[in-house]
Structure formats: C-alpha cells, structure tokens
Amino acid sequence: MSWLSTLVDGLSGIIRLGTRVSADPPMVGGNSSGEPVTDGTVLALSTAWACVNLVAGTIATLPVMVYRPEKGGRVVATDHWLYRILHDDPNADQTSVDFWEYTCAALELRGNGYAEKLRGSRGQVIGLDPIPPGIISCRRRDDGELEYRWTWNGVSRRETSDNVLHIRGFGGDPLGGISPLSAGAETFGHARALNRTSGSVFRNAMMPSGVYQTSAKLNGEQTQQIEQLLAKKYQGAANAGRPLVIGHDLKWQQLTMSPEDMEMLESRSFSVEEICRMWGVPPHMVGHTAGNTHLGSSISEQTRGFVMFTLRRRLKRIEAALRKQLLTPKDIVDGIIIEINLDGLLRGAPAERSAFYNAGLQNGWFTINEVRALENLPPVEGGDVPRMQMQNMPITMTAAPSTINATAPAQ
Secondary structure (H helix, E strand, O other): OHHHHHHHHHHHHHHHHOOOOOOOOOOOOOOOOOOOOOOOHHHHHHHHHHHHHHHHHHHHHOOOEEEEEEEEEEEEOOHHHHHHHHHOOOOOOHHHHHHHHHHHHHHHHHEEEEEEEEOOOOOOEEEEEEHHHHEEEEEEEOOOOOOEEEEEEEEEEEEEOOEEEEEEEEOOEEEEEEOHHHOOOOHHHHHHHHHHHHHHHHHOOOOOOEEEOOOOOOOOHHHHHHHHHHHHHOHHHHOOOOOOOOOOOOOEEOOOOHHHHHHHHHHHHHHHHHHHHHHOOOOOOOOOOOOOHHOOHHHHHHHHHHHHHHHHHHHHHHHHHHHHHHHHHHHHOOEEEEEEEEEEEHOOHHHHHHHHHHHHHOOOOHHHHHHHHHHOOOOOOOOOOOOOOOOOOHHHHHHOOOOOOOOOOOO
C-alpha cells in the first residue's frame, strides 16, 4: 500500500468522504422547530425518558440463558464459557443488568449497541465491554470485512467484527440500524418546542385567577389599599372560607384560560402519544392514562401487546446477534442455544403465573419440582414425574351402561 493510500485510509474515518458510516454526528437530526435533538435533550422529555427506561430496564432484568440439548430436551449450560458472561458478569465493572440496560438504551436512542469482545491469553472471549454508540463508526472494507473505528479516552481504535459485538436495531443494515433520534427528530423537536413555549408563558405571562371590576374610577392609592387588604386578610389556608367584604362597588370576574393556551396544553398531551408511538409503548405504561383504551382494548390487553409486539422483536434481535457473533461453529454443532427468558415477567403477576403453572402441571409439560425450582423452592420426593388428569381418557375406555331407563319418573 502506497503512502498516499495509507493517508487517505487514515483520514477517511474523520472526513468521511466517499465512505458510508453508521455513526451519527453530534446533532443527530434537524427539524422544523429548530430545537436541538441529542441524547440529552431527548431524555430531558419525561415521556422519552419513561419509554427508554421502561423498554431498556425491562429487557435488562430478563435473564440471558445458555442451554444445551440433553435427553430429548435441554438443560441450562452453567458450565459453558458464555453463561457467566451473559448471565452474571459481562465485565469487571458492570453487572449483567447494568450492561444490558446500557446496551438496550443505546439501541433505543441510537439504533445500535456495541461492545468490545475482551479476550484472554489464549484468544477466548472472557468479557464484553460496552462502547458508546455516538463515538463509533462502521464501514465495509475492500476485503469485505466490517471495520469499526472509535476514539475513547484519547486512544484511537480500529477493530473488525471479530472483536466487536454489534447488535443492530430496526432497519437490518449490516452497517447499523436506523437511529430513532434521527428518524424522530421532528417529533422530539416539536415536543421540546412546546415545552419551551409553555415554560415561557408561565414564567413571563400574568396569570391571575380573576379581577375585581368597578364602574367607579380608582386612583393609584385606592387600588394599592385594596390589594394590600386582600393580601393581608384573605390569602393563605388559614383564611380559607372567610367572608369577603370590599367597598367601592367591586364585582368579581372569573378569568378562564384562553383558547390558545388550551390548544397548547392539548398539543403537549398529543406529543406524549407521539413519543410513545415512536417506541411502541402504551401511553398508560408511562403514566398517560387519558383516552388510552383505543378500539375497545383494555389496559391488560395493551400491556400484553407490549410484551408480544414491542419486547419480543427486540429480544429476538439480541438473541440472533449473540448467536451469530459469539457462538463458535462447535457450539452451533453441539446445539448450544442463547435465549432471553421471558418467564421473569410473570414474577409481578401472581395470578397469571399460577395459571401458567397449573396448565403445565395438568397437561404434563411441567413437573412439580420444575415449578418449585422456578419459585426457588427445594425439590420434593416424587416431584420429577410428569402427571396428567385421569378424566382425560378416550371415550372408548368408558364402561357402557347395562340398561337405559327411558320411562318417566314416578309421580
């Protein structure tokens, strides 16, 4: 390689001319409101914070399991090298919840989650160290390999996909998923503009609850005396309900909010639904309960839909990325499976958990000891035998009646 081509290759990650990269610039999206849209400004929106916190936090608390086939079924492969990394300790600084919450938050904001594969002396993966998505770029090299570049704490790195775990969000492009911050820049900018406008109104505008009116002309001194009298005798909780006596033929006129202010508040409510729609989160799950039973659906149905349609897609992406980028060819041949266990969501729903266990016990696909293990209870003798209800037998096995009495009962 000539010195000129080396120089161009070294600068391509900086000037990004003719090279397609996946990293977002510091200002990830423009919008008609002119509001800046970055990680910090979007998370300053309470609805965005709640949505990202809900999705990332929920996924982070679900255990990442490693299974191997055994005796026609499968068992947890606690002795596999990936189990400790994915289930317990990804690196020396983070717990599994910390690591997965950080990675999932990156997916929800930037559309990509990155982690460096930490290797031991023999080249085996011994940990995963997360990389902030805003500092990394990805490109396709001439030899077909994906190359990742980033600078962290003053140290520039350049690694291939062999040493970088890349979990892609919605979009499916090899270079990276679509950034929700960029795609939703208009929505987030509009919400920030509404917040800024309402803050300006309440900070600068005069918002009295009403006025005292009179046909008589009052001078400045009389007006001041009335104001001082009201402030002294009738303000505060201790004076609530006290009769109000004022001269000068004053009459009270209640003030109502202007149509413009009412429209602004309604627009803020609509922006909550818009942001929830960006992440596929039912509004009631972030505290917005007004008019959330659309198309006759109940709160429980919306919550179930959140698990089925919002969480499941994200879990499948993570599972597929871990299988493709972490399992060795031998692991795949041996039938090793990486799966995120959704049973943890039943912990907060005892009625549904009980119905799930009962269905498994009655139909023979759960044993008593398997249920007890899921509830952190010790096994019992005889609890490893699957059981089924005796009344579920073929109709041919029932005894035929000897006689059939068709006569009417005696009166």
